Amino acid sequence: MKEMKFYGTALPNIEVEPYSGKLVVIEGTDGVGRSTHVALLRTWLESAGYGVLDTGMTRSILAGRGIKNARAGHTLGRLTMQLYYAADFADRLENQMLPALRAGFVVLTDRYIYSAIARAVVRGADPEWIRGIYGIALVPDAVLYLRVRSAEELAGRVLASGRGFDYWESGMDLGLQNDYYDSFIAYQKLLLREFDRMSGEYGFSVIDASRPVRRVALTLRKSISRLVQEEPLMGPIAGEKETEKQDKAKSAAVPPLRLAVKSEARKE
Amino acid sequence: MISYGHHRYPGRLFVVEGTDGSGKSTQLSLLHQWLKAEGYPVFFSEWNSSPLVKDTTRRAKKRRLFTPTTFSLLHATDFADRTERDIVPPLKAGAIVLADRYIYTAFARDVARGCDRAWVREAYKFAVKPTVSFYFRAPLDVAIDRIASARPQLKFYEAGMDMGWADDEEESFKIFQGKILEEYDHMVSEFGLTVIDGNQPIRAQQRLMREIVGRHLKEKFKEKVVLAK
Numbered sequence: 001m002k003e004m005k006f007y008g009t010a011l012p013n014i015e016v017e018p019y020s021g022k023l024v025v026i027e028g029t030d031g032v033g034r035s036t037h038v039a040l041l042r043t044w045l046e047s048a049g050y051g052v053l054d055t056g057m058t059r060s061i062l063a064g065r066g067i068k069n070a071r072a073g074h075t076l077g078r079l080t081m082q083l084y085y086a087a088d089f090a091d092r093l094e095n096q097m098l099p100a101l102r103a104g105f106v107v108l109t110d111r112y113i114y115s116a117i118a119r120a121v122v123r124g125a126d127p128e129w130i131r132g133i134y135g136i137a138l139v140p141d142a143v144l145y146l147r148v149r150s151a152e153e154l155a156g157r158v159l160a161s162g163r164g165f166d167y168w169e170s171g172m173d174l175g176l177q178n179d180y181y182d183s184f185i186a187y188q189k190l191l192l193r194e195f196d197r198m199s200g201e202y203g204f205s206v207i208d209a210s211r212p213v214r215r216v217a218l219t220l221r222k223s224i225s226r227l228v229q230e231e232p233l234m235g236p237i238a239g240e241k242e243t244e245k246q247d248k249a250k251s252a253a254v255p256p257l258r259l260a261v262k263s264e265a266r267k268e
Numbered sequence: 269m270i271s272y273g274h275h276r277y278p279g280r281l282f283v284v285e286g287t288d289g290s291g292k293s294t295q296l297s298l299l300h301q302w303l304k305a306e307g308y309p310v311f312f313s314e315w316n317s318s319p320l321v322k323d324t325t326r327r328a329k330k331r332r333l334f335t336p337t338t339f340s341l342l343h344a345t346d347f348a349d350r351t352e353r354d355i356v357p358p359l360k361a362g363a364i365v366l367a368d369r370y371i372y373t374a375f376a377r378d379v380a381r382g383c384d385r386a387w388v389r390e391a392y393k394f395a396v397k398p399t400v401s402f403y404f405r406a407p408l409d410v411a412i413d414r415i416a417s418a419r420p421q422l423k424f425y426e427a428g429m430d431m432g433w434a435d436d437e438e439e440s441f442k443i444f445q446g447k448i449l450e451e452y453d454h455m456v457s458e459f460g461l462t463v464i465d466g467n468q469p470i471r472a473q474q475r476l477m478r479e480i481v482g483r484h485l486k487e488k489f490k491e492k493v494v495l496a497k
Contacts, residue, residue: 009384009386011337013382061333062324062334062338062342063324063338063342066324069320076320077349077352080321080345083348083391086391087338087345091338095335126269129393129394132387133341133391136387
């Protein structure tokens with residue numbers, strides 16, 4: 001169990017109580033492979049018997065659709081965009097993440113407040129202002145930051161994925177450059193710089209994401225297994241001795257977390 | 269990002285604030301008519317009017333999805349859109365902007381709902397400081413009577429039913445409005461709101477308003493605006 005700790009003022013009307021889950025943040029710029037890794041981690045944790053909730057930006061019931069529509073129209077002003085994302089975040093925090101953490105889930109979140117802060121600051125928002133708004137955020141148990149070496153590498157990945165360049169991912173609203181490629185590079189460079197700046201401030205675990213997927217996956221697994229194995233997988237059973245409890249937890253039908261990334265390894 | 273109190277625009281911004289039923293909207297529309305008749309370019313902006321956020325707010329109200337925090341942030345989003353679209357550009361162009369409800373509505377409501385005072389103020393830091401903010405103060409029972417006669421049924425969030433203060437809507441509304449009134453009273457000195465006695469006859473209130481607004485509208489300003497137009 002861990003006490004809830006918030007970056008700033010806690011949410012109103014929220015019971016600040018110890019929780020048994022783990023809040024794991026996967027951060028990184030566009031195209032770095034966050035969603036791939038969240039999916040891999042989810043399967044891995046679930047096969048070992050951990051309850052997993054995964055969430056990410058614009059996935060709130062409250063504001064997700066509204067943000068997507070506004071983005072599609074390319075009509076979002078800068079301040080409006082930052083606050084819309086904050087509303088989306090607050091809804092997911094209150095209605096998805098906190099309940100899951102209280103219930104003992106591992107919450108994997110694809111991006112957290114750091115992406116939102118980086119995007120806002122790059123767009124000229126007052127850094128104190130945006131940090132103040134996100135003061136409602138729970139301090140996560142781990143922030144795993146997938147870092148690539150250059151914006152050019154990200155561009156290659158975006159192309160390889162077959163998606164091509166997106167208006168917002170390329171920061172076209174900023175008017176930095178005239179075409180999508182040049183704008184993407186310029187925008188992602190600014191974001192990478194912001195992430196590096198936040199790394200120390202928020203205690204990111206920096207993971208070199210320029211390596212092959214299975215290597216990155218292995219590093220992520222190591223970090224998370226360290227985190228989740230601090231807590232027994234099964235709740236204590238009354239009347240049992242401490243050692244018996246541990247034995248029971250170990251011999252339970254649920255397999256332990258394995259670090260090796262098997263299917264990937266075989267392919268090589 | 270330019271913070272509250274630091275914007276320098278040639279236009280003028282006048283806002284009206286107060287609880288529901290305080291008579292502020294009536295007064296603002298009378299002011300609007302007058303300014304138009306005087307030949308000023310006037311732009312009118314209403315609370316909760318952003319086309320980008322409207323559907324989300326409507327759906328959330330209907331399905332009762334709001335918490336105090338998301339209620340606050342979604343209204344801030346709406347206000348940001350209004351600021352970026354309807355308030356800053358006309359002010360830059362030298363027009364007069366009239367706003368029915370402004371950031372003080374959010375400060376009063378959200379804090380009454382339990383949001384942190386400093387946090388809500390920080391969220392709205394990007395707002396343009398009005399030239400004059402009129403606060404229409406009406407006693408609680410008068411305001412409640414006016415609303416009750418205008419609308420037969422109180423809405424869920426309007427009555428503060430999300431807070432569980434009372435089972436009865438009217439009772440909950442009274443508690444909520446009482447808290448809001450208290451917050452407004454705190455803000456009079458904090459933000460230098462101009463208090464208008466909502467018990468005065470409509471014409472007397474309007475005369476006072478026009479007198480105050482007139483002080484900020486020099487003849488020169490009017491000519492310049494008209495020429496620019």
